[in-house]
Amino acid sequence: MKKMSDNTQSKKQNREKKILVRVEQVKKHFPVMRGMIWQKQVGAVKAVDNVSFDISQGETLGVVGESGCGKSTTGRVILQLQRASSGRIFFEDIDLTELDDKELIKIRPRMQMIFQDSYDSLNPRHSVGHIIAEPMVIQGVMSISQMRGRVMELLELVGLNPNHFSRFPHEFSGGQRQRINIARALALNPDFIVCDEPISALDVSIQAQTVNLFEHLQKQLGLTYMFISHDLSMVQHISDRVAVMYLGKVMELADRDDLFSDPLHPYTQSLISAVPTPDPKQERNRRRVMLEGEVPSPANPPRGCVFSTRCPLAGDLCGKIPEYREVQARHFVACHLADGKGGSKIMNGE
Amino acid sequence: MILEVKNLVLRFYTFDGVIHALNGVSFDLEAGETLAIVGESGSGKTVAMMSLLNLLPVPPAKIEQGEAIFYDDKGQVDLLRTTKQERCRIRGGRIGYIFQDALSALNPVMTVGRQISESLTEHLGMTYAEAYKRTIELLKHVGIPGAKQRYKNYPHQFSGGMRQRVMIAIAIACNPKIVIADEPTTALDVTVQAQIVDLTRQLQKELSIAVIWITHDLGVVAGIADRVLVMYAGSPVEISPVDDLYENPRHPYTKGLLAALPRMDQSVRKLVSIEGAPPDLLEPPRHCQFAWRCSLVSERCWQEIPLPVETGPRHFVSCFADP
Numbered sequence: 001m002k003k004m005s006d007n008t009q010s011k012k013q014n015r016e017k018k019i020l021v022r023v024e025q026v027k028k029h030f031p032v033m034r035g036m037i038w039q040k041q042v043g044a045v046k047a048v049d050n051v052s053f054d055i056s057q058g059e060t061l062g063v064v065g066e067s068g069c070g071k072s073t074t075g076r077v078i079l080q081l082q083r084a085s086s087g088r089i090f091f092e093d094i095d096l097t098e099l100d101d102k103e104l105i106k107i108r109p110r111m112q113m114i115f116q117d118s119y120d121s122l123n124p125r126h127s128v129g130h131i132i133a134e135p136m137v138i139q140g141v142m143s144i145s146q147m148r149g150r151v152m153e154l155l156e157l158v159g160l161n162p163n164h165f166s167r168f169p170h171e172f173s174g175g176q177r178q179r180i181n182i183a184r185a186l187a188l189n190p191d192f193i194v195c196d197e198p199i200s201a202l203d204v205s206i207q208a209q210t211v212n213l214f215e216h217l218q219k220q221l222g223l224t225y226m227f228i229s230h231d232l233s234m235v236q237h238i239s240d241r242v243a244v245m246y247l248g249k250v251m252e253l254a255d256r257d258d259l260f261s262d263p264l265h266p267y268t269q270s271l272i273s274a275v276p277t278p279d280p281k282q283e284r285n286r287r288r289v290m291l292e293g294e295v296p297s298p299a300n301p302p303r304g305c306v307f308s309t310r311c312p313l314a315g316d317l318c319g320k321i322p323e324y325r326e327v328q329a330r331h332f333v334a335c336h337l338a339d340g341k342g343g344s345k346i347m348n349g350e
Numbered sequence: 351m352i353l354e355v356k357n358l359v360l361r362f363y364t365f366d367g368v369i370h371a372l373n374g375v376s377f378d379l380e381a382g383e384t385l386a387i388v389g390e391s392g393s394g395k396t397v398a399m400m401s402l403l404n405l406l407p408v409p410p411a412k413i414e415q416g417e418a419i420f421y422d423d424k425g426q427v428d429l430l431r432t433t434k435q436e437r438c439r440i441r442g443g444r445i446g447y448i449f450q451d452a453l454s455a456l457n458p459v460m461t462v463g464r465q466i467s468e469s470l471t472e473h474l475g476m477t478y479a480e481a482y483k484r485t486i487e488l489l490k491h492v493g494i495p496g497a498k499q500r501y502k503n504y505p506h507q508f509s510g511g512m513r514q515r516v517m518i519a520i521a522i523a524c525n526p527k528i529v530i531a532d533e534p535t536t537a538l539d540v541t542v543q544a545q546i547v548d549l550t551r552q553l554q555k556e557l558s559i560a561v562i563w564i565t566h567d568l569g570v571v572a573g574i575a576d577r578v579l580v581m582y583a584g585s586p587v588e589i590s591p592v593d594d595l596y597e598n599p600r601h602p603y604t605k606g607l608l609a610a611l612p613r614m615d616q617s618v619r620k621l622v623s624i625e626g627a628p629p630d631l632l633e634p635p636r637h638c639q640f641a642w643r644c645s646l647v648s649e650r651c652w653q654e655i656p657l658p659v660e661t662g663p664r665h666f667v668s669c670f671a672d673p
Contacts (some may be wrong), residue, residue: 066539173627203390204566208610208623215620230539233569237612237621260614274544276569278611280592283573290548291541294509 017056020192020224021078026051026087028070028077032299045299047073049248051087052324053332055192060218060225062239062256064232064271066295070248071228075194078226079111080104091192109139109188116197118177122169128155128180129165135187154183159213175206182213192224199234211238232275236260241330244268247298247306250324254331264327264338267307269346289346305336312346313337351421352527352560353379358416358430360394360401363409367632371397373584373639375416376658379528384554384561386571386592388607389581392628395564398581399530402429403441420444422527443473446521446559450533452513456505462516463489463501466523473524488519493549511542515549522553529554530562535570547574568611572596577664580604583629583639586658590665600667602644638670646671 028048033039048070055061063071076082078089080096089096094107112135115121122131132154133147142150152162158179169177178198185193195214199207211234217223229235235242236256243253244267252265263269270289277283291310296302302309308318317336324334337344360372372394379385387395400406402418418429422444427436441447449455457465466488467481476484482501489497492515505513514534521529531550535543551574554561563574571578571592578595580588580603588601599605609622626643638644641651650670658666 066541175627203628204568204607205390205610205624206627208621209625211612212621212623232540233612233614236614270541272614274540275614276544276547276567276573277615278568278572278596278608278613279615280572280575280596282615288544288548290544294511294542295539 017058019054020057020092021055021226022090023054023074023078024052024088024090026074026077026089027085028073028082029085043299046248046301047298048077048084050324051245051248051250053243053250053253055224055226057191058218058222058224059240060227060238062235062242063226063228063245064230064235064242065245066230066271068247068295068298069245070298071245072196074245075113075196075226075228079108079113079194081113105138109135110190111192111194112185112188112190113194113196114178114181114185114198116200118174118181118201119169121181122177124169127166127168128172131169131180132165132184132187135184139188141188150187151183154186157186157217158183173206174202175210178202178210179213182217186217186221189221190223192226194226194228196228197230198227200229200231207234214238232272244271247295247301249306249334250332251307251335252331252333254328258328258331262331264331264333264344265307265335266311266313266337266344266346270312273347287347305334307335313344351378352381353418353420355398355402355418356416358398358401358418359414360397360406360411360416361414362411368634369631370634371411371584371631372401373635373655375581375584375586377579377586377589379560379562381527381560382554382558383576384563384574386563386565386575386578387581388565388568388571388578390566390628392583392631393581394584395581396532399447399532399562399564403445403447403530404429404432404437405447420528439473442469442520442526443524444527446524446526446529448514448517448521448529448531448534450536452510452517453505455517456513458505461502461504462508463503466516466519469520469523484523485519488523489516491553492516492519492522493545494519510538511545514538514542514546518546518549518553522557522559525557526559528560528562530564532564533566534563536565536567543570550574568607580607583635584631585635585639585655586668587640588665588667588669589658590662590667594662594665598662598665600661600665601640601669602646602671603640606643638668644671 026048027050029044029046031041032043034042051074065071077084084097129151132151136142136147151165155162160179199210202210227238239256241255242259244251246267252268263272270291273289293310296309304319305322308314322334322336324332327333327338335344356376358372358375362369362371375398389395401413413430420427420429463485467485470476470481470484486497489500494500494512494515535546565571575592577591579586582603588604599608606624612621624643629639629642635655637653638651638656641647656668656670658668661667
């Protein structure tokens with residue numbers, strides 16, 4: 001309960017802050033083709049389907065969901081690494097979907113991405129200095145000597161030895177390589193960074209170091225993050241607001257503490273209940289919502305509510321697509337049963 | 351007691367030098383209990399288990415010393431010194447193994463049903479018809495719907511969670527004494543992970559199998575283990591009953607690991623991280639392997655290798671700072 005007071009405070013602050021990224025009804029459908037020469041489209045994988053949300057300046061939006069729910073695609077579509085099939089994406093007031101490639105290059109320095117696999121995303125034949133300087137070379141903003149100074153400054157910022165700029169990626173450990181990735185993303189002083197599962201491949205003790213670094217950099221440089229992860233407890237730790245995705249749709253979006261203390265969507269409830277707590281006594285006495293089965297294929301999603309095939313509360317109503325709406329203040333849910341009065345609770349009295 | 355591993359030392363002889371993968375690992379396992387082995391990547395948890403079943407290629411691997419006594423119905427066997435015949439009898443028959451990556455562990459060109467019944471005909475001498483019947487039972491038992499149709503399917507036709515269920519069916523097919531589960535849920539989503547953990551727990555109770563559960567997830571450990579062995583850089587640092595370990599961790603590394611976890615039931619402002627990274631295993635251990643990263647390090651830690659000391663009932667810690 002002691003969290004409540006500063007929670008409401010941060011809510012107020014958030015409202016005053018300006019919105020940096022706004023996503024409006026974005027869809028990304030990948031066509032499924034059949035035929036060798038005369039190809040014809042036989043269906044579509046709806047990786048992202050009608051997703052809308054916004055991210056305020058300086059906040060961290062956590063995006064959670066199981067594999068294949070479209071969380072990474074959403075991140076890539078926002079940065080225009082893949083073009084959206086439809087919908088609009090605003091960065092401040094610029095509609096990114098209308099820009100052509102040349103115009104995009106001009107705005108790219110302000111938004112960067114950190115990838116999950118720190119080894120695959122670093123060129124093994126380039127030295128660390130080369131890797132970190134590459135964004136600056138592409139943008140052509142600095143002289144060589146300025147760049148060297150900037151690279152050393154960045155290495156120091158992310159907690160690496162500045163004299164290691166001539167080393168190669170394989171000489172670093174996983175955690176250190178992720179720091180190199182972070183340094184490269186910071187090279188052009190971005191405002192917005194999409195972190196796509198940046199810590200999933202790291203060991204527990206290194207995860208904590210990296211997350212602390214993310215938080216430190218955010219404070220120091222005023223960054224805005226979209227933090228994509230499947231690790232709910234880490235997302236809860238780092239995020240201000242959290243979006244829960246399932247089969248390409250946002251199921252629930254709310255302030256962090258609201259979402260975790262009062263999850264409205266049945267999927268969010270079961271997801272939270274599936275996360276094990278590192279406490280044996282609690283674990284033994286815990287009541288779980290056990291979901292049956294696995295995530296259906298996004299090429300052939302269920303009709304109506306996409307979660308209806310696994311939902312313990314599914315009824316006749318769920319044959320229709322639920323509207324994504326604000327049930328409580330700043331708490332968006334896509335569920336017919338969510339009425340803000342406990343109608344969508346799987347387990348009452350907890 | 352069903353398994354007793356004493357002072358297991360294992361090295362890999364590679365072109366880069368000698369990798370000191372295991373430096374004196376000792377533990378025991380009671381019948382029917384679950385022992386969780388926790389550690390970061392490279393801490394030797396998988397290597398230790400694979401060496402017990404002779405699954406490591408020799409060379410480069412070489413077991414330098416130690417013994418692993420397996421108390422079977424037919425008397426005791428030292429798993430590290432088995433004949434080929436004994437090895438084949440024990441592997442899959444008396445000790446089952448669930449691998450992390452089910453897709454690469456299963457044979458892609460053989461039906462799932464055949465892969466399960468193979469161990470039945472091989473170990474229990476069943477006829478094909480008997481094995482078929484038993485396989486259908488097993489598939490039902492591990493919660494695979496439509497067992498008769500699924501018998502004829504190939505591994506790629508299964509989802510990740512279902513594949514892991516098939517792995518479990520193979521592991522328990524011959525009523526083994528011990529099942530070694532090597533990070534069986536790491537590649538799965540949380541909701542499916544909960545299903546698999548639940549299934550394992552239920553099967554273990556029904557069949558009274560001892561389970562060695564290798565993982566790096568301290569959350570899963572809390573739900574499934576009776577005792578926990580924490581490994582660091584090839585050495586066991588702490589072994590303890592699960593409640594005691596979470597309430598009263600004694601080794602600085604265990605304490606660090608627990609503090610580094612974000613918890614959903616409490617909000618913490620800043621995660622406590624263990625600075626630095628695990629040591630290079632090419633160096634032979636001459637002192638406590640955790641000394642570089644330890645906050646309680648003293649002169650003695652740089653000179654000797656700490657031996658396990660019993661600090662509570664069945665709670666052993668290898669640290670000079672604690673006792």
